[in-house]
Amino acid sequence: MAKIAFILLCHRDPDAVIRQATSLTAAGDCMAIHFDARAPKADYDRIRSALADNPSVTFTRTRIRCGWGQWSLVKATLAAARAALAAFPRATHLYMLSGDCMAIKPADYAHAFLDRHDADFIESSDFFTSGWIRTGWVEERLTYRHWFNERTQKTLFYASFALQKRLGLTRTIPRDLEMMIGSQWWCLRRGTVEAILGFCRSRPDVIRFFRSTWIPDETFFQTLVRHLVPETEIESRTLTFLLFTDYGMPVVFHNDQYDLLLAQDYLFARKISPYARDLRRRLGVLYASEGLPLRISDEGRSLFRFLTSRGRIGRRFAPRIWEAESTLGHDRSLLIVVCRKRQVADRLLRAVAAQTGLPCIGYLFTDESCALPDLGGLQSTLAKRHRHRRALLRMLFDYYGSARLVICLDPANLDLMQDFCRDSAPARLLEIDCRLSDSDLIRHATEAGLASAQTPADRLAQLLPALRNDIRHQSDQIREAGFDHHLLLRDTDPPETQARAVAQFLSVSDDTARAITRTTPLFAD
The missing domain is CATH 3.40.50 (Rossmann fold)
Incomplete structure (x- = not known):
């Protein structure tokens, strides 16, 4: 029987973290939590105190200051993975979550699903040819070094890039790796995560490369899983239902979308609005429920495209x-x-x-x-x-x-x-x-x-x-x-x-x- 160790990366709303951990561990699973070092220590202490008596919850040894698009997110994920493997020897799978994710299937459904599919679930597409990156830099993410945070140190970020480009200071990708890209929300088997951690110990050159890669959380695990695991044992999809708007922003789910979420062929969903209290309440008790009849229609993505495109009647400026x-x-x-x-x-x-x-x-x-x-x-x-x-x-x-x-x-x-x-x-x-x-x-x-x-x-x-x-x-x-x-x-x-x-x-x-x-x-x- 599958047993999931959830890796939870979070940085706010300690009450929601406590509820999420309590809900997911009540069904027999476990959780390793990394709470961002940028968040107030009082919030972290509150979470630790509330979950101190829960033997199915552990915490990373250190808290890391995480920044969007930086290596720190991968570093925090690796720290949580090590904590989960050490604390929960019977865990068969590690599932990556954020504080905005919630279960849309009961635990018995999730366990049976993983028992039927002996595979790693991670969206993993060719970095250069898949078209996964819609706009902006592609090769530049890898061939130049990025030491600064693009959001909080914008001037230094782009000045560093411009200087490297002017001086021709490019670098090569590790020759034995085929670069892949995909969503960071994965579910991997225990043996795969152990292999990744072992690879990290034996290949400091690869770690150095990804430390200065831009947005490495979309490439690090995606690349290493393909490198270490046979293709026949990889399902190139995420088990977390998520949608993006035409502007590249994640779709947020609200109270009236409970039935829609349950009908999707996924185990979790993000992002659940922090203001959707009724939706959060209903999903919070869902994971521990038993015998719930489910009808999987999985039309969420096509329905979203249909509804958002209504009224957008495009006319070309001129014939091709x-x-x-x-x-x-x-x-x-x-x-x-x-x-x-x-x-x-x-x-x-x-x-x-x-x-x-x-x-x-x-x-x-x-x-x-x-x-x-x-x-x-x-x-x-x-x-x-x-x-x-x-x-x-x-x-x-x-x-x-x-x-x-x-x-x-x-x-x-x-x-x-x-x-x-x-x-x-x-x-x-x-x-x-x-x-x-x-x-x-x-x-x-x-x-x-x-x-x-x-x-x-x-x-x-x-x-x-x-x-x-x-x-x-x-x-x-x-x-x-x-x-x-x-x-x-x-x-x-x-x-x-x-x-x-x-x-x-x-x-x-x-x-x-x-x-x-x-x-x-x-x-x-």
């Missing part, structure tokens, strides 16, 4: 160069079917192909598995299809040897509609307006990663109105765009009206249009 300098061809016509219900669009395309012989392609810009011919790899990924959209369509026109091509677009692809309708080649839009039931919306939410089969009904009920409004908003945007050749096909229209819209869209006779709309009932759902 490969779009501005290319055209589909003056003698070609692009026919675009816009429909939320893919099964309806698929029926229409099959009927159009059967009655007219026109080449018809499904949702090639949203469906990775959409059947496309081999176009030299341009069709291989959605990213390539979007990036080279006009070139892709020109190649499809050439491949089929046709002057007309029918494709499907999702209503969310307004940027593609605007791009294609700006082209010198004539383009027509047929928007299919379908009534959407709750089951249709649930299917859409599942396909978009906003929900799963395990998502509780009450949470779905909260999500559906937002989805319905979002879909209505997309339709309004399409109509407000003022496309020259925009036709509408409603499922509530009489058959003759539907056939007339199809005839105008395809430039075919009324009889052919009626055959298309009647051969297979489009709205048979």
Whole structure:
């Protein structure tokens, strides 16, 4: 049975530290605490006094003054790890926490999870190629020496860097290490931590290197675990649920997000707001609870992206160069079917192909598995299809040897509609307006990663109105765009009206249009 020794790095709110330690050790686990030396000694003494009779809590031998982005954070973590290994010989795992982290699963769930997965959980990606660092320095973190705190000694920090750069005082990375990067919130097996501590004793050169590396808590453990542990025994993920905003700031969780947190496929979460007293109270008793039914839907990340992106309608300042300098061809016509219900669009395309012989392609810009011919790899990924959209369509026109091509677009692809309708080649839009039931919306939410089969009904009920409004908003945007050749096909229209819209869209006779709309009932759902 797994037994966790928590490594807690904290610097404030002694009452919260005491509650956290009491809660996590009540279920049979243990904890090693490092309380920042910058914090008042009275707060530290208060924590020690309150937890003095708890045999499952130990403290680091020394308190270290920690600074963001500095080696001191790694040093404090190593000190807490040594204390945990010495005090708790039966601990099988060491789990890194901060004072802002709280359990979102009971202890029995966490222990069973670790028993099933004999692995180290640490986010660990290639430092140079993974793109984990979104903005700012990359190689400079490693190849220059950083002795000052960027936040509290900004002038010295950047002056030191500028001097090294001007004099060419770069350094090399230890040759036997492959540098990795990732979140500092890890859960490692006891043997892995022992191996890291042994490596530190035998390799002072590596310690010297990381002492002057910028933000080493994102690279030190991530690199050494990869160096010391077989890749098959590493899960490159954290067991702590955390989100970041577009500005790189951590998302803070509040009282109304208890159910959301419990539904995520993680053991802990950060950051819990210090003002979310009800959330902290409920999570505080969660870890020691038993037999709690859990439904893991794990839609938190995709739901966050969806909700934060609503209303942020980006418009490019100018067309991309490969779009501005290319055209589909003056003698070609692009026919675009816009429909939320893919099964309806698929029926229409099959009927159009059967009655007219026109080449018809499904949702090639949203469906990775959409059947496309081999176009030299341009069709291989959605990213390539979007990036080279006009070139892709020109190649499809050439491949089929046709002057007309029918494709499907999702209503969310307004940027593609605007791009294609700006082209010198004539383009027509047929928007299919379908009534959407709750089951249709649930299917859409599942396909978009906003929900799963395990998502509780009450949470779905909260999500559906937002989805319905979002879909209505997309339709309004399409109509407000003022496309020259925009036709509408409603499922509530009489058959003759539907056939007339199809005839105008395809430039075919009324009889052919009626055959298309009647051969297979489009709205048979």
